[in-house]
Amino acid sequence: MEKTKLEGISFFEKYLSLWVVLCMAVGVVIGVYLPVIPQFLSKFEYAHVSIPVAILIWLMIYPMMLKVDFKSIKQVGQNPKGLVVTWVVNWLIKPFTMYGIAALFFFIIFKSVLPADLAKEYLAGAVLLGAAPCTAMVFVWSHLTKGNPAYTLVQVATNDLIILVAFVPIVALLLGLTDISVPWITLFLSVVLFVVIPLAAGWISRSAITRKRGLDYFENSFIPKFKNVTISGLLLTLIIIFSFQGKIIVDNPAHIVLIAVPLIIQTFFIFSVAYIWAKKWRLPHNIAAPAAMIGASNFFELAVAVSISVFGLESGATLVTVVGVLVEVPVMLTLVKIANNTKGRFAPLEA
Numbered sequence: 001m002e003k004t005k006l007e008g009i010s011f012f013e014k015y016l017s018l019w020v021v022l023c024m025a026v027g028v029v030i031g032v033y034l035p036v037i038p039q040f041l042s043k044f045e046y047a048h049v050s051i052p053v054a055i056l057i058w059l060m061i062y063p064m065m066l067k068v069d070f071k072s073i074k075q076v077g078q079n080p081k082g083l084v085v086t087w088v089v090n091w092l093i094k095p096f097t098m099y100g101i102a103a104l105f106f107f108i109i110f111k112s113v114l115p116a117d118l119a120k121e122y123l124a125g126a127v128l129l130g131a132a133p134c135t136a137m138v139f140v141w142s143h144l145t146k147g148n149p150a151y152t153l154v155q156v157a158t159n160d161l162i163i164l165v166a167f168v169p170i171v172a173l174l175l176g177l178t179d180i181s182v183p184w185i186t187l188f189l190s191v192v193l194f195v196v197i198p199l200a201a202g203w204i205s206r207s208a209i210t211r212k213r214g215l216d217y218f219e220n221s222f223i224p225k226f227k228n229v230t231i232s233g234l235l236l237t238l239i240i241i242f243s244f245q246g247k248i249i250v251d252n253p254a255h256i257v258l259i260a261v262p263l264i265i266q267t268f269f270i271f272s273v274a275y276i277w278a279k280k281w282r283l284p285h286n287i288a289a290p291a292a293m294i295g296a297s298n299f300f301e302l303a304v305a306v307s308i309s310v311f312g313l314e315s316g317a318t319l320v321t322v323v324g325v326l327v328e329v330p331v332m333l334t335l336v337k338i339a340n341n342t343k344g345r346f347a348p349l350e351a
Helices: 002-007 016-033 036-041 051-066 070-078 081-109 116-130 138-144 149-175 184-213 215-226 229-251 253-280 285-296 300-311 316-341
Strands: none
Touching: 016 036, 016 229, 016 316, 036 229, 051 138, 051 149, 051 184, 051 215, 051 229, 070 149, 081 116, 081 149, 081 253, 081 285, 116 149, 116 253, 116 300, 116 316, 138 149, 138 229, 138 285, 138 316, 149 184, 149 285, 149 300, 184 215, 184 300, 229 253, 229 316, 253 285, 253 316, 285 316, 300 316
């Protein structure tokens, strides 16, 4: 049994934490010593969305979209509890606990080392992260926890719709900002790039190949060809992202640690709330794990874009959103391991 388990894990997945750390380090080194590379890549950007990063994220998501059986999407309504967990945790709990935890650390625990004005900027960045649940990377976390791809798709799609109406009011309420400049084109472009296009590509591929070669060939021969594409895309994405932020990270080592502490605590807390709630409701693991991952991870493209437009590129708020990217991947990989190690405690899949 153990042999079968190991054979199901690719070389990349087995040592994924190591590859992630190495790629983050490579990205930082490139950003510091070869700044011409991120400067060149930054030319390929539209509405605060990096086109090279978008392409790599698309490569990450496409293999999972291949697994979406559109007939199964209709069955999501038969088990709405997973959607309720996602919506309540993401929009009625997460933004407010992020505000509370960040305020506790920035204004009280770290008061002696953080000036009041900087603490306010850091709190603003934390709130922007807390009010922007994950859109793209959650497909990777779902893939690593063997999540239900059709259900994950619906969870993410409905979250995207809620972002359109809830993001601005929540940020305005928590920060007292009445004039928030949200780059709506960033929201729209992100949804199109990270959900619509890969979903359409997956549907077209699934329909064409199953019609020509049959479902057995599609599931057992075609999909396995993409086994390492998702992980490879993740690693290359990390190199590019951290090449953009390399100098900022190196220039602010102490404050990055201070910022990371409440962000990490918040991530583990939100994951625990959603995961335990899903278990209490006897949701199957392939629905519970993605539900917890969506709340735990963040839509950092949106958070960074809004922070830059509202507070400026050099602001403390923008630094927090960058640190959010820094801590998210290692922390999420830890949560993936926790989810996989506790899979046996969840309700079995229905026949």
